Amino acid sequence: MKADINHVIRFHYRVFALPAGGEALESSFEREPLTVLLGHSGIIAGLERELIGKSSGDRFEVEIAAADAYGEVRPDFVQRVPKKFFREPAKLKPGMQTAVGTQQGPRLVTVKKVGMSVVDVDLNHPMAGKDLKFEVEVVEVREATPEELAHGHAHGPGGHQH
Structure with a gap:
């Protein structure tokens, strides 16, 4: 299944500030994958766009401009x-x-x-004004449940727990 709006995607990521060369700012590879309901503002816009069309097992790298990440410094x-x-x-x-x-x-x-x-x-996000590079590994793609769609977020491991 290919990821699309209103699908739940579980993925690991590593994020670096550009220009690359330093240590990762953050990584999920040492814990549960991140679980997101696509199309509901759960992650930065640039990364969400790149996840659309991806399938379980896909690995990719992408550079996201500050404007499509955490915004410019205000x-x-x-x-x-x-x-x-x-x-x-x-x-x-x-x-x-x-x-x-x-x-x-x-x-x-x-x-x-x-x-x-x-x-x-x-009040700026700590990563505001930074262009970012992501290394991503898609773990799972599935259709969202009616409850997830109603709540506007993914449930279960790596998602929102009620």
Whole structure:
């Protein structure tokens, strides 16, 4: 079966920042494959497009431009947040990643500067602005269940657990 929108695909991946040559930024080969319901924004757009048409056992490499990965760096995404919104404000240090509470739930941020009562944080994804190279191995492709389609995500190993 070839992967398409509304199919569930399980795959291993290794991702590198371009230009290549360094260590992988992240890899799934040492754990469960990632499981995604295609067409439901579960992964970056560029990688999802490349998975369409692939079958179990396929291996490929692809380079994804920043715009189709985690987006370009947005300077306006640096904001000043009162310390009261952090769980352990005394432990905050520039460069660390932490979660800050928002109306939409917790959001991962990178600490830029810690002041007396406020913290400057960068809301950009840590891989924003980076062109990426993926090494991918497709493990399984299957049709999504009606429940997965209704929920908008894959269930089971490597997917969402209810």
